[in-house]
Amino acid sequence: MINFLNRSLVHRMTALILLGAGLVMLLVLGFSYFSQRNKILASAMQQSDTLTQSAVFQIEIPLGRAEAVVQQTALFLAEKDIRRVESTDLIRRTLERNSDILGMAIGLTEKAAGGSDFEILYGWRETAKIQVRDRESPALDYQQDWFYLPYHLKRPVWTEPYFDSDANTLMVTYAFPIVRSGEVIAVATCDISLKWIHKLLDTLPLGKDSMAILLSQRGTYIAHPIKGYEMTETIFSIAESQPDPETSSSLHRIGLDMMSGKPGSMTFKHPIDNNTAFIHYRPVPATGWVLGLIQPQKQVLAPLVRLNEISALVGLAGLALLLIPALGVAWSVTRPLQRLAVAANQLAGGNFDAPLPAIRSKDEVARLTAAFEQMRCELRRYIADLTATTAVKERIAGELSAAREIQMSIVPKLFPAFPNRPEIDLFAILIPAREVGGDLYDFMLLDEDHIYLAIGDVSGKGVPASLLMAVGKTLLKSTMQAVRDPARAMTQVNNELSEGNESCMFITMFCAVLNIKTGALIYANAGHNPPFLASTDATIRCLENPPGPALGIVPGAVYQDHSIQLGDRDLLVLYTDGVTEAMNPSNVMFEEEGLLEYIRRECRQNARLFIENLGRAVQIHAAGAEQSDDITALAVRYQVVPAVTGSLHQSEMEPGRNPDAVLSLKNRLEDLGRMPGWIDEQAAALALPPQLVMELNLVLEEWIVNVISYAYADKSEHAIELRIWRDNDQLRLEIEDDGRPFDPTVQAEVDTTMSLEHRKIGGLGIHFIKKTMDRFMYRRDNGRNIVTVGKTIPGTPADTHSPEKETKAV
Amino acid sequence: MRFHLISLFLLICIVLPAPAGLAQNPEQVAVTLHWQHQSQFAGYYMALAKGFYAQEGLDVTIMRGGPDVRVGEMLRSRKTEFASFMLSSALEERAAGLPMVQLAQVVNRSNFLLAAWKNPAEGVSIDDLKDLEGRRITVWLQDFRAPYLALFASKKIQPVILPQYYTLSLFLHRGVTACSVMRYNEYHTLIQSGIQDKDLEIFSLHDLGIRLPEDGIYCLDETWQQRPETCRKFVRASLKGWAYARDHEKETLDEVMKYVRKENLPTNRMHMSWMLREMLASIFPAKGDDWIFGRISRRTYEDASGMLIRYGGLESAPPFKEFIKDGVANND
CATH class of the missing domain: 3.60.40.10 (PPM-type phosphatase domain)
Known part of the structure; x- marks a missing residue:
């Protein structure tokens, strides 16, 4: 879903518009629901209260009539001696006059009975006839509430309702004590059937799932939709039977409130179906009973819920319709953006002439397009400037390099x-x-x-x-x-x-x-x-x-x-x-x-x-x-050029003629063996004294071993060339190699006092060469070391055949 | 002549004990309860329903009691072989000349309570038994009154005692400060009438030292003499019924409610449930209780009968051995 929304602005905008509209719709629905709900609940409460009140009023009418009848009888009897004939007549007439009274009793106390001709008289309707008889066992009647209570309380009482099996109906008795000089002498009662109670409650205009209950002063159900509860269960026993402790305690609390003698109302969880319900109750003052009306909240709120369902459906349809303009708006916003994106891609590819979408409005997209157009112009100009600047820089760089060349060539x-x-x-x-x-x-x-x-x-x-x-x-x-x-x-x-x-x-x-x-x-x-x-x-x-x-x-x-x-x-x-x-x-x-x-x-x-x-x-x-x-x-x-002695010739450095002999050696020590033979040959050819030959041998060997050992960085084969000249008494030798540059003549004089290990390599050899030879020179020529040694050959006239001398003389 | 035939039959029954569990020719006996059907008698219902009587070869008829039934009269007139009595009532009947004996002491814990309004009137508060001095209270009559009188005598207080019959109406109308209630019955009725514990002060006679064992199984001495095995079978099956009730409370309650509905009695299942629990607690000794299931000790008997003589207007009580028969003997 998130991916779907992230992929397209159209989806996102549409979703947002619908979400916003949906939220507003929910808010409106919620607000209307809750404000309506409270009103409806309040009005339902009011209705229920009125209904309860009227029902209580209707219940009290027959009760009040019975009370009045008994009261009259009692007052009448209180005035005189109570005798059988009059009492019987009184009972008969009362029953005749009051069809809703089922039975009536006049009972004398044991004491009063002693001074009269009866104990307890009871009259009742048998089919259409009225019968008045003596009670068979007055002793037991004295123990009954209808006698016992007014006798001890000295005030009239309504007994708890009871089921009378003879009349086969639920009955209740009003008992009134007849008091003479502070002492109860008799009790007058009347029994009324409670059949009408159910009729009355059934005719109350209640909703389908609403119900009315009537509790006795002990909390016993006199009337309840579940007939099995009547006269057996009390509201407290039902509370006690609830498995859920919360329901149980809430029901118990309702019972206590109902029994408190005051009207009231409550919201509670109905134990029958576990739904929230309202109860409205009012006491029936005469008897201490309590009438309660129970309405399920669902039922009260049903019309409101229905209305809200319809509203929600209409709202959903509206949202569906809104989808069309929302998509339209989203498309109109994003289409120029898409075209702009295409143009931007072309621009990035270097195409500065790609057309931008035409600007038709003044909205944000238009401003973006304008800004983009300006950016394109700026880019064009910038690139032109950059080209020019680069050209200038290149020219300057060229000039600088020319200057450097001038400097170097000068x-x-x-x-x-x-x-x-x-x-x-x-x-x-x-x-x-x-x-x-x-x-x-x-x-x-x-x-x-x-x-x-x-x-x-x-x-x-x-x-x-x-x-x-x-x-x-x-x-x-x-x-x-x-x-x-x-x-x-x-x-x-x-x-x-x-x-x-x-x-x-x-x-x-x-x-x-x-x-x-x-x-x-x-x-x-x-x-x-x-x-x-x-x-x-x-x-x-x-x-x-x-x-x-x-x-x-x-x-x-x-x-x-x-x-x-x-x-x-x-x-x-x-x-x-x-x-x-x-x-x-x-x-x-x-x-x-x-x-x-x-x-x-x-x-x-x-x-x-x-x-x-x-x-x-x-x-x-x-x-x-x-x-x-x-x-x-x-x-x-x-360098001080040594004073020109007879034996030193400038020309010796650059001999004017080809050498008398040449030997080419490889830079291998084994090739060194060819050298002594070559020297011996030259000694013979050039008539060199044996002492010199020996020295030459040592000097050459010393030097060439040096060259072979140190001159070459690589291990490949190189040539070392020996050239020899003799001019009169002057002997000259050149040794040429292509090794690394090394000028033996500038090497420090060897410190012969130092131990061998501390001396520089070749140092002793050079020392020996310098001692032995009269001349010792070095030059580097065309990448080659050329070492020249010279010696005046002893035993030959120094001044003869010296071309230098001749030149100088000239 | 007819009498002789019966005697002969009885003699045969004694000499040749009927084989136990034999379904054919079960011995027909009746038991009369001392009050209307309720959980107080659950053990008998279960013994009958689960066939414990039949297993003993008895065909038992259970008859209810109530204000209109004189159980002693039922025994005397041989309308019932067995009867359930409170110990005190049984001793009164015996003193009045009914030759009856006890076969088993079913309820050993006393359930007598005195329930008082905590605040019976403006400015009066009942926190202690002594607070009842001079106040109007109702107490049952006759033998049910004895334990209360014993209590008042032992605590040296003198309330004004009015008779209390079948309902608590006078107390509920606040016509008196206190009334007598049974823990398993009226006490719960108060609760089911919406009276809260916080409004009541309850005094338990048992806890205050007045020990009066209650329900027991009784029969005429002649029945015990002539058909001891029948007596033992009945007691055995009845106590077995109680044990079954203890172990199957729900099933027992269902059975009790059948009796209650049949009689159309104004009570409810929760009340019967409460009663059953309290009955079981009074019958089966818990840890720390000092009685044995189904029996009464000589000392308890003598204490109780002494108390009844002193406070209950009981003229005399038979010696323990003479009155208490070992109906449970073979039961152990």
């Missing part, structure tokens, strides 16, 4: 930067943020001996920053080419940029010139993070001379040069705040400490590895947090 990215200058190992990186920042770096050879280095950061982000960066970088580079002095160049550039700098953008910049020969570094700083200088023993200095203002802010600002002497293999690290201020998701920055820690740990790596790993370290720190600023770093290592 910084030198070709590494190794100076392939022909082994003194300089330089690498730089710029990782742009998603929003283009304005970081820059730059370097170039100013001449044979000087390198220009710069790093900078433009304030702000986006296209303006990248443009200013391009300007600043170009300007500084060209100025440096002209003036070759960082302070002067920056002073000039500052003036250029300050001029007309309405947007108040600026560039922090560090600019330096490194003398490759001497290691002297001249630099100036325009508000940039001071670079760090790390020496091979991992001591780090900060180039922290007071910096000048950032470029582009203070026109006419003058920048100071500072200088510092770089030691052999010192590493200079330039960076922007993108490095130190890189944040992780919990907003913890990488900080200078992080950078210093990194430098301390990794400063012996070559520049490329150092920078690349720095970039990685910063990214690891960021742990996926979005990069907010460009990350830029530049490292340069200055």
Whole structure:
């Protein structure tokens, strides 16, 4: 049912309308029923009371007549001596005159009888004749109520009704004491039949199921519809016989109330049929009897119930008729809603042109349709706006990406930067943020001996920053080419940029010139993070001379040069705040400490590895947090090129000719066995002294075992190539492998005092190589490690056949 | 001559006891009750209805009593072999010269009560027996009066006693303060007339120490002498009838109502029901009661007869052995 109602608004509305109408109908019916009911009950009560009253009145008439007759007789007798003849005559005449009196007695007390000629005379009707006789056993009569009661009570009494078997009728006797000087001398009575009582009660205008009852002064039923009750049961004995204690006590209470001598009425459960009934009762004052009229409530209310049944039927028919307009209203409300639902579904599917139901009225559905129409227009406009905005955003994004490309293309990215200058190992990186920042770096050879280095950061982000960066970088580079002095160049550039700098953008910049020969570094700083200088023993200095203002802010600002002497293999690290201020998701920055820690740990790596790993370290720190600023770093290592002795040739790094011999080994230890033979062959061909051959054997074995053991991440086969040259007294060997980058020359000097376990792998071998060989070099070329060792062959003239010397001499 | 034939017949009956349960030639006997038909005599009705008499070989006729029946006269004139009497009435008859003996004491508990209006008049209240001093009351006559006189004597009070006959009308008309009632009969009549217990003060003579056993089975001494077996059979069957009534109250009540309707008596079933219950309680000893079903002890007899002599105007009482015969003997 609930499902049925939930499925359709039509069902629900119809049900609600019918329910409402039904409730109103019930209320009206109920109200009318109860108001009518009380009126009807009140009127029935009134009727019943009137009826009872009139019945009592009718009962009292013959009783009153009998009382009057006996009273007259008694008064007459009280005046004189009571004698048989007169008494007999009195009885006879009375009976003749009063046809409703069945019998009459005059009884003298024992004492009075002593002074008279009779004891008890009784007259009665025998067929049409009246008989008057002496009672046979007066002693027994004296014990009877009709004599005994008035005698002792000294007042007239009605006896309890009794069944007289001679007259074959229910009778009652009125007995009147005849008192003389305060003493009862005789009793006069009359008997009347109670046959008429039933006739009287039967003629009462009662309903079908109503009944009249008459109780004696003892509560005994004189008249009752159930004849068996009469003269045997009392209202209390019937109460006593009820199995249900409630009915019993209620009946008992009614009995007590009825016997109280006052009129009244009561509602009770009728013991005969267990239905609610009303009883109305009134005493019959003369005898102390009580007349009761019992009406079943059902009977009283029957016409009302009938009327209500008819009303209910009419109401139900009305409800059925109401169903038609209710359905009509429900349909008229829901049909546009259904059409609207269809349109809404089409709209949801993207069809903005689906027709909406036509608006014909001004009701809620019409307002909903109008609102829906407006929503559709708004949606259309919104989608149009969104399309336009998206296009603009895409254009801006395109511009930003162009700016990033400009930025990236403007910084030198070709590494190794100076392939022909082994003194300089330089690498730089710029990782742009998603929003283009304005970081820059730059370097170039100013001449044979000087390198220009710069790093900078433009304030702000986006296209303006990248443009200013391009300007600043170009300007500084060209100025440096002209003036070759960082302070002067920056002073000039500052003036250029300050001029007309309405947007108040600026560039922090560090600019330096490194003398490759001497290691002297001249630099100036325009508000940039001071670079760090790390020496091979991992001591780090900060180039922290007071910096000048950032470029582009203070026109006419003058920048100071500072200088510092770089030691052999010192590493200079330039960076922007993108490095130190890189944040992780919990907003913890990488900080200078992080950078210093990194430098301390990794400063012996070559520049490329150092920078690349720095970039990685910063990214690891960021742990996926979005990069907010460009990350830029530049490292340069200055290496003192050993003084050119007779045995050292620059050209040895890049031999001009093919090697005298080549051996290719697999990265397998078992393949190592081929090497000694090859060395012996070369020793013979190149006339190498046995001492050297032995050393070569040890050096090569040491190195190649290192390579086989540590260089490869995978287990596949790789080639290790050995090349050998001899030029006069110079012997040169190259070992080339494609393993991971490893520069043995920058490895820390082995601490031979440490125990073997604490030393670094390969450390002792490298130490041995350095001790044994005169030269020991490393380069990374095209993804390959190339280690070069050289030795001056002892016992050969040092100054002969040296092409280097010749060149130099030239 | 005729007398001799009867004597001979009786002699044969004594010498040759009729086989019990023999339906043919049952011995014809009559019992006269001392009042109108009611539950007071339910045991006899049931003995007859359930065939207990027939089983003993007796063909019993039950005759009612009432104000118009003199039961002693019935015995004397040999119209009835057996009779039901109150003990007191029986002793009076005996004292008056009727040679009768008791075969069984059926009712041992006394049902005599004195019912008084709690408030008989303005400002008077009856809470104690002593409150009846000098007030008008009605009490039955003759032997029924003895226990009340004994009571008043023992409590040393002197009410004004009017005669009480068959109804309680005078009391109900409030013509007297108190009246005598039987617990099984008139007391309930008061209740059925709408009198409530709260309006009455009830004094139980039995509880106040006046023990007067009531109904018993009696016959002429000569009957006992000549036909002791017949006497025993009658008593046995009658007591069996009472026991049956005790165990089948509803059936018994139905049987009582048959008698009541036949006589067209102005009583009702509820009243008979009450009477039956009270009778059974007076006949069968409950826990704590000191009598034996159907018997009277010598001491009770002597106490009762003494009381009747003193207060009931009884001239003399026969010795226990002479008056109380063991009609129940074979019954145990």
